[in-house]
Amino acid sequence: MGYKSISYVSISKQAVYWQIIPKLRLSTILMSCYAAKISLPEEVERELLRYILSKQLPDGGWGLHLKEQSTVFGTTFSYIAIRILGLGPDHPDVVRARINLHKKGGALGIPNLGKVWLAIMNLYSWEGMNSPFPELWLFPTWLPGHPSTYWCHARHITLAMSYCYATRLTVEEDELIQSLREEIYVEDFSTIDWPAQRNNIYEADLHSAHSWMLDAAFATFNLYERYHFTSFRKQAIAEMYEQIKADDIFSNATNSTFHVLISRYADGADSPIVDNPPNYQRYYRQMNKGGFPFSNRENDWIVSDCTAEAMRTLMLLEEKCPFIEDHVAPQRLFDAVNVILSMRNSDGGFASYETRRGSRLLEIMNSSEIYADCMVDHTYIECTSSVMQGLKHFGKRFPNHREDEISDTLNKALQYCRNMQKADGSWLGRWGVCFTYGTWFGLEAFACMGYIYRGGEACKEVTKACEFLVSKQMEDGGWGEEFESYRFRKYIQHTVSQIHQTSWALLGLMAVRYPDVRVLERGIQVLIDRQTSIGEWPQGDIATAFYKAGTLHYNAYRIIFPIFTLARFTRLYPSSPVAKGLLKNGSVHSEQSQNGRC
Template sequence: MSVRRAARAALGNLLARQFDDGRWEGEMAWNTMLLSQYLLTHRMLRVPLSASDITAARRHYEVTQLPDGAWPVHSEGPGSAYVTTLAYVALRALDVPPDDPLTGTARTWLGSQPGGVLALPAWGRMWLAMLGLYDYRGINSIPPELTILPGTFPLHPDQLYCHTRFVYLGLACLYGRRAVFGLEEQLIGELRQELFDGYGSIDFAAARTVLCGSDLVLRPHLVLRVLYGLLASYERAPLRWLRRRALAVCSAKLRAELSASRGHGISPVSALLAILVAAHEGRPHQEIVASLRALDAWRWLDDEEGLRIAGARSSAWDTAFVLRALLASKPSTSAAGAGRAYQWLCAAQQTDELAPDTAAGRDAVLGGWCFSDGSHRWAVSDCTAEALSSILMAHDCPEWAGELGDQLPAARVRQAVDFVLARQNPDGGFGTYERMRSPQWTNRLNPSEMYLDCMTERSHVECSASCVAALARFAARDSGHRHDAVAASIRRGVSFLRARQRPDGAYPASWGIHFTYSAFFVVEALSAAGVPSSDRAIAGLVRWLETRQKPDGSWGEHYESCLTGEYVEHPEGQAAMTAWAVLALIGGGGPQAAIDRGLRFLADLQQPDGSWPQQASSGVFFGSAVLDYRLYRQVFPAWALGEGTRLTSGPAAVGGQDDPVDVGRRVAGEEMHD
């Protein structure tokens, strides 16, 4: 199939995936942990599930279990004792017998692991403790008293990364109360026998320092281990008045978050904990049931893989990228779908501010876009930037004028710009939900054991690149709104990106795998900001991409790059990664031969219906949490093929502007190359 025909087929595949309301959304597949917690919460709170939900949940456990009986922490990883233990207990709570093929093999696998269930990470121990299956003395302290320290203290919860903040608040509240919801007495006894060797004789206090197994990604720092020892002494006789006050603060913050997020929480991870806190406090049962129903917004259900709980919903993020892919195609053939997507995206913007009684500790959200449809009201810098870029570029497409309807008002465009500007950090880079609040050394005191760099917000290459590109595109179209602030922000953002380039020309990433992912965003940003392709920031990256191209024309990077900090090649070429590299080469003036070979690989890998097959995961967070963004392998190859056809028939700048170099220099007011 020719590249041009492949591009047309890819466009048809994308348009066929559009939802009725105009959006696109692909699943973000992770592991069974959230499904297990969701099922266990229903059982703990005596809220029954339907028979169809139970059947669909079992289906998901069946299709995700590894041949050795374990469940992995992600689709390409080995078995995880933490994920497998939760899955086993959830299945048993669904009345699956211990000798069932699912549970029997899982229990055998767990028994073969160093340390067994006793050595689970703290998060897993907490869930077992709440079920009456683990003694709280075996868990390192999660002190709620941090909430009553001065608000500027670096380890105060309000200073932590927002996802970590609300997980901490929930766990600290439940730990501080030694909450036990429990299952039926007979089931608890059976599970204790099945999971442990001699449960009654275990010295759980001694097990507090036992850490081993595949789930241990980051061993606690020496300073943290010393603090744990001191806190263990305090936990034997905590100051009751102090703990009561701290627990009240934790509880109030959790209630405010559920209210602000319309019951969804920033994620189902923390929302489930907040609901358990509310139930333990004795809130009315009907209120608890309603809260659990609100969490159904995170459900994902289909016949192939059954029921699962998404860690995030990505509708605004995905829709913005699909709009860009449609712009790279022949616009007249996709105008109707693009118009519906444009209208949906405009409607997803945050058009009012959080209520004062729920906004404590939160940054402003007005003008921003969330990763999802916006209902949970956690707007993000790069989601806002990518939505803004796609909207501005759609305005420049005369073929779509009749389909777009009323354009997003200039006032709301400017609110989006203000939102982005507010996320810039002192180092010139951009955070995600908020600016940096605490110093990076707090990551040395990371207690998660499973994740890296999760303690504080920081500047990210991809977020910074998205923001720089959006601000440059805005300034090229509207020079009247905060011109000096926007120009200064672009200059500082470009300087941040320059500083993050490695000697070999590559850039690290935080949210994708890894160096290949960041290459696409960096070239877009630098080009939009007026940096010429001859500049070493782009030219060095282009040379790096050339050296990583496989003989078949593809690119493929293994998720281990995120853990090692060095490029690790995947054995197979990947559609999404090849598309990122091709787009970066097109935008960076890379060699036509390398671009053509990449496009040919994408065309050859394409399936008859215009789609691309399931391949390796392409997303990640906190270094070790690998995600499969299911739509990435459809949208980015379509985008790359669309740009490739434009390259042979007219102007093919990735940014879609007549002269991005001149525009960027006009915005920044200075020469931006070395």
């Protein structure tokens, strides 16, 4: 079974997909290209249109992701996207979408980020936005609420939005813009009271309501906006643009869709290449030498768990693959450890891109309206567990390198894991759905520190976590958890077991050597039964989550995690009849491959 999966991956990795782009970002890419007068190949436009229409809901609208009901945000953005891609206003799918949008009161109820993009597209007035107070970027960094303390993504989205607001960046009016003004609103565009729309958010779009402090801040900022100092505003615009240019140089742009427009606005169509910024701290970046980014090297935004997992993978490849002769220089691994140790938070755990800089109170100032828990780079069980596994493996390879610091980091990270475990034994996962995902990482953390089952017994944390997972095993032997678990912060059972969650649960149980092998065999059998003839597994439901309302589509999850699971099971339980069947099928397949028949 695993051999067929690896064969499938080796074939499918050669194709290029837009697999993980959220629907929201897809629409902004199209709006950015339209505004910057960038043409896409005809075949790309055709496939993008096909994809967007394939996700249209029965009521004619769209949500932000596949599990969400239709919203003003999702419907407005997808509507504009399919119009940009060439569908006329009388096309049946466009008419259905327009009817849906009008039933919701039109595009006026779109959340803050949507208002910004509509204003850029000349489909909304900048007067209909609460002022983000662009001058805040000129204030000292010790000021509470300074953008330098935000989570990196929140910081750079705020940066781009503030620049666009301060400069009133707007595309030229043309025939499509004029038509869209008539299509997406119930009212006549020229009669809309724009200031009255600043806090108008459609109920289904609101995932993070304004706090009274945020409303008070907006009232103050809006008043200042009426009388702001021109010279002060120009300084703020210059500072924001310098920050944006620095991000483009440091990485391949956190907010490339915004940056394309801003660069064209500021520098024209032939934007010059600027010099490297003098230092990363000036631009609120963290040291990154030795770290690994979320995607490719050019991205340059290192992540704690990516660094730890990559470091451990490099060491494992060298240890397990004797044919690899070109080993990584030890100093490169030392650099990775250096950056990991620099990212530890005061609670002992690890965040994603940076150390946590701001207080949780910053969430009170969250103005996104569609996302929650996005202002601060919080500490996560996933990142903490990956760091622990990476450092533990490194310590075995290099026992004398920063030994005391690594030991202290591991002990404090384990205590963080203890502190974050819920009463039912689970951990909340923030980057996958949800308690199944988090509990897998929690168990891996304890396992790497030696806390596993011995003689049928384990420590209380491991025992409770395993009891939690086993209690959620479904009748068919698999596991399935709804995306809504992440939103409501409580476990919600799926009606159908899911491949990715079955794999996560099994990996967690096997990590601590859960003694009831029958529980494991039932789950493994689900993976075996659902594998297709070409080696893949069905896509299943949403596997990833962020900010309570966002999702990403990682197509590889349904392949990678079952392979991990089957490999671990056959290695740990080779005498199991299920494992013997897997090994037998695998060896037969291998012989056929060598003989050229498969």
